[in-house]
Every structure is written in structure tokens, then in C-alpha cells.
Amino acid sequence: MTNPTVPTAMSNRPVTLMSLGHACVDVYQGAVAALVPYFVAERSYTYAAASGIVLAASLLSSVVQPLFGALTDRWAMPWLLPVSALLAGTGVALSGVTGSYALTLLVVAVSGIGVAAYHPEAARVARHVSRGRHTAMSWFSLGGNLGFAAAPLAVFAAVAMSGGLRATPLLIVPALAGGALCAAAVRAAKRPTPASAAEANAPTRAPATATACAPARGDDWPSFLRLSGAIVCRSTVFVGLSTFISLYVRQRTSGGEVSGTAALFVLYLGGAAGTVAGGRLATRYGRITVVRRSYALTVLAVAGVVCVPGPPLYLFVALTSAGLYVPFSLHITYGQDYLPGRVGTASGVTLGLAVSVGGLASPLIGALADATTLRTALAPLVVLPALGWYLLRPLREPAMISS
Incomplete structure (x- = not known):
């Protein structure tokens, strides 16, 4: 007889669909940075002008993301998932066929x-749908990471191999798939799963695991703001590298596209x-330990990116990626636990605002690169993970009670 408290394929289906939909949407976060080298090559943009496109994608996103978070705290808006996926894709799909820099900024901002x-x-x-499980939330976050990873390949296939920037309308395809997946996820989330049915039939049963817990106190804004500050440091490093790493590696390895x-x-x-790995490590060693050590690793990894020439550079890029992403899903659950009364706001900040706000620094990096070199412009990024680690030092696990 199957234990109803063990997640089954049916109960995991909404998580899987959410993860796949997340992948399709986050293609467009990665695609903007992946398009930068082509804007530089085909339109002769300066580093500052090209990074302005990343800023356009980040600026409005940073401003409106907390607004959407506040709205979802008041009203459930599942219909927003497929609609937003289509909107994100349409903006990027039009970016290569616009006739001016201003229009390019506009459509990327829409995305x-x-x-x-x-x-x-x-x-x-x-x-x-994940019922607060760290591992399940890490799978949801993984979907976004896979979308990011697919972005340079999608852009390369659509642009480099299909006629240049005029081929960007092909990039609408992930949005169409994402819209369909998000709609399916919303429908699946509304269906009762075996686990939820069992809980409904046995309301007095004690929770089987520690995942059935909730924060024991009200909103902890000081801790949440410290966490957000650390995420901003992480975001600035990530967006700065993703904007310029393609151009930088070409210079440092004497390679091509x-x-x-x-x-x-x-x-x-x-x-x-x-x-x-972040979800699994947090289960074994605790969230705060994993997050702090990840930021410490990132300091050394980014220093390697800046200082090491030639093919070994790829190793430090991989280490930087691990250091930046191991704590990614943990940021989200931390934020939601620090603001249990404002889960939408916490999600909007940790998953959105504090992530996209790093794009605000891109034009500064680009302007410095125009005035000096890309290597000089990227060097200050080494300091930011150390600052993030310092902000995280006083944080503790939120007090929890059984729900």
C-alpha cells in the first residue's frame, strides 16, 4: 500500500510544470545578455550603449516587481503566468528588428x-504546490537556471546561424511553450493530490516531517533587508559578468563567437x-552555513576570472557560477520565512527586484570598460561577494513552529 504522505508523480506534476515554465520564461533574462555581442558587432554599439540594453530590461523590471509582489499578496493571479511568459518573449523577439536604439530599449523593457x-x-x-520543501523549491529554481543556460544557445542558433539580429523573431518559440506550460501548471495546481487528500481526511495527524512548519513570529524586516542587500551584491556580479563575459573571454582566449x-x-x-546542490546541501548542513560559504567561494572564483588568462578561465567561470547559484533557491525560502505575512512581496524582491537590480550597474561597468579595459572594469566585482558575506554574518534561521 502506498504511503499517501510520500510525494508521487501526480503530486509532483505541478512542480515539474512550474519548473519547465520557469525555464521558458528565464530564457529571456539570459537572452538579453546573450544578444549584447551581436549588438556590438552589427550595430557598432559601445560597451556603455550595449549595457544600456541590459539596463532597459532591468530597470522597469526592478521598479514594478515589488508592485506585482504586493498585488499577489492581496489577490491570487495565476492567469498572470502564461500572459507574462508571452510578454517576456515578445519583447526579446522584436529587439533585433527595431529600427532605432530607442525602440530597442523600449521592446527590451517590455520583456x-x-x-x-x-x-x-x-x-x-x-x-x-511544493508545500515549502527546500528540495522542491530548488527544482523550481533549477528551471529558471536551465532557461538561462539555454539562452546563449538559443540566441546563437537564431542569430549567429540564421542571418543575424533580423532573426530574433525566432526567439518567440520558448514564450509560446512557456505560456502553454504555465497554463497547464495552474490547472494541475488546482487538482487535489493524493497527499493533500490524505491530509484532508486526517486533519488531526501530526506533521510527518519538519517541512510542515511555519515562521513562529511576525515579519522580520531587518533580517530581510540584510538578505536583500546580499542578493543585490550577488546580482551585480552575475549581471555584470553575464553582460560582458562573452566579449571578455574572446579577448582573454583569442577565440571567436x-x-x-x-x-x-x-x-x-x-x-x-x-x-x-543548494537544496541538498541546505538539508544536510543548514541554509545559513551554505549561503555564507557560497559567497566566500565566489570571492575567490571571481578573482580567478579577472586574473587567470587562457582556457583555465572557463574553470573559474564555472566556480563563479556555482558560488552564485548554490544559495539562489535558499534566498527565496529565506525571504519568504522572514516575511511570512508578505510572501508575494518577499518573492518579488528575492526572486525579482534584488536579482534584476544588478543590471543598474551594467552601464557603469560599460563606461569604465570604454575608458579603460574590460578586465579593469570587471575587477571591482571581486569585492561585492565579500560585502554580501559580511551582510549575511548576523543572520539566523527564522524561528519556526509546527503548522
């Missing part, structure tokens, strides 16, 4: 709004492995 609208509601639904695409792929794909 950023789609991404901003998706994440708070997606994180709320994922928390609901393939070498730059490979470096961006390594940066994003290593994040997928790091996210899965």
Missing part, C-alpha cells in the same frame, strides 16, 4: 516587465547544478 510580472506569482504558486558563447553557457549551466 523586462513580462519577467517582473511572472516571478512573484510563480514563486507563490511554487511554494504552494563560439568561445564567448561557450563561456556564457558555462556561467549559466553551472548555475543549474549549483541550484540543485
Whole structure:
């Protein structure tokens, strides 16, 4: 006889669909950075102008993401998931066929709004269907990481192999798939699973595991703000590297388009492995230990990216990716636990605002690169993970009670 408290394929189906939908949406977060080298090559943009495109995707997303988070705290809006997926894809698909820099900024900003609208509601639904399990949330986050990793390959296939920037309309395909997957996930989330049915029939049964817990106190804003500050440091490193790593690796390895695409792929794909590892490591060693050590690792890894020439550079790109992504899903659950009364707001900040706000620094990095070199412009990124580690030092696990 099957134990109803053990997650089955049926009960995991919504998590799987959410993860796949997340992958399709986050293709468009990765695609903007992946398009930068092509804007530089085909339109002769400066580093600052090219990084302005990343800023356009980040700026409106950063501004409106907390708004969407606050809205999902008040009203469930599952219909927003497929709509936002389509909006994110449409903006990127149009970016290569616009006739001016201003229009390019506009459509990329529209894509950023789609991404901003998706994440708070997606994180709320994922928390609901995963029942707060760290491992399940890491699988949801993994979907986004895989989307990031697929972005440079999708852009390379659509742009480099199909006629340049004019081929960007092909990039609408993941949005169509994502819209369908998100709609299916919403339908699946509404169906009772065997586990939930068992709980309904046995309301007095004690929780079988520690996942059936809830924060024992109210919103802890000081801890949440420290966490958000650390995530901003992480975001600035990630967005700065993802914007320029393709161009940087071409210079440091004397390679061509393939070498730059490979470096961006390594940066994003290593994040997928790091996210899965993060959930498992947190279960074994505790969230705060894993998060702090990840930030410490990132300091050394980014220093290697800046200082090490030639093919070994790829190893440090992979280590940087792991250091940045092992704590990724843990940031989300921490934020939700620190603000148990505002889960949508916490998700909007940890999964959205604090992540995309790193794009605000991209034009500064680009301007410094125009004035000096890319290597000089990337060097300050070494300091930021150390600052994030310092902000995390006083944090403790939120007090929990059985629900």
C-alpha cells in the first residue's frame, strides 16, 4: 500500500510544470545578455550603449516587481503566468528588428516587465504546490537556471546561424511553450493530490516531517533587508559578468563567437547544478552555513576570472557560477520565512527586484570598460561577494513552529 504522505508523480506534476515554465520564461533574462555581442558587432554599439540594453530590461523590471509582489499578496493571479511568459518573449523577439536604439530599449523593457510580472506569482504558486520543501523549491529554481543556460544557445542558433539580429523573431518559440506550460501548471495546481487528500481526511495527524512548519513570529524586516542587500551584491556580479563575459573571454582566449558563447553557457549551466546542490546541501548542513560559504567561494572564483588568462578561465567561470547559484533557491525560502505575512512581496524582491537590480550597474561597468579595459572594469566585482558575506554574518534561521 502506498504511503499517501510520500510525494508521487501526480503530486509532483505541478512542480515539474512550474519548473519547465520557469525555464521558458528565464530564457529571456539570459537572452538579453546573450544578444549584447551581436549588438556590438552589427550595430557598432559601445560597451556603455550595449549595457544600456541590459539596463532597459532591468530597470522597469526592478521598479514594478515589488508592485506585482504586493498585488499577489492581496489577490491570487495565476492567469498572470502564461500572459507574462508571452510578454517576456515578445519583447526579446522584436529587439533585433527595431529600427532605432530607442525602440530597442523600449521592446527590451517590455520583456523586462513580462519577467517582473511572472516571478512573484510563480514563486507563490511554487511554494504552494511544493508545500515549502527546500528540495522542491530548488527544482523550481533549477528551471529558471536551465532557461538561462539555454539562452546563449538559443540566441546563437537564431542569430549567429540564421542571418543575424533580423532573426530574433525566432526567439518567440520558448514564450509560446512557456505560456502553454504555465497554463497547464495552474490547472494541475488546482487538482487535489493524493497527499493533500490524505491530509484532508486526517486533519488531526501530526506533521510527518519538519517541512510542515511555519515562521513562529511576525515579519522580520531587518533580517530581510540584510538578505536583500546580499542578493543585490550577488546580482551585480552575475549581471555584470553575464553582460560582458562573452566579449571578455574572446579577448582573454583569442577565440571567436563560439568561445564567448561557450563561456556564457558555462556561467549559466553551472548555475543549474549549483541550484540543485543548494537544496541538498541546505538539508544536510543548514541554509545559513551554505549561503555564507557560497559567497566566500565566489570571492575567490571571481578573482580567478579577472586574473587567470587562457582556457583555465572557463574553470573559474564555472566556480563563479556555482558560488552564485548554490544559495539562489535558499534566498527565496529565506525571504519568504522572514516575511511570512508578505510572501508575494518577499518573492518579488528575492526572486525579482534584488536579482534584476544588478543590471543598474551594467552601464557603469560599460563606461569604465570604454575608458579603460574590460578586465579593469570587471575587477571591482571581486569585492561585492565579500560585502554580501559580511551582510549575511548576523543572520539566523527564522524561528519556526509546527503548522
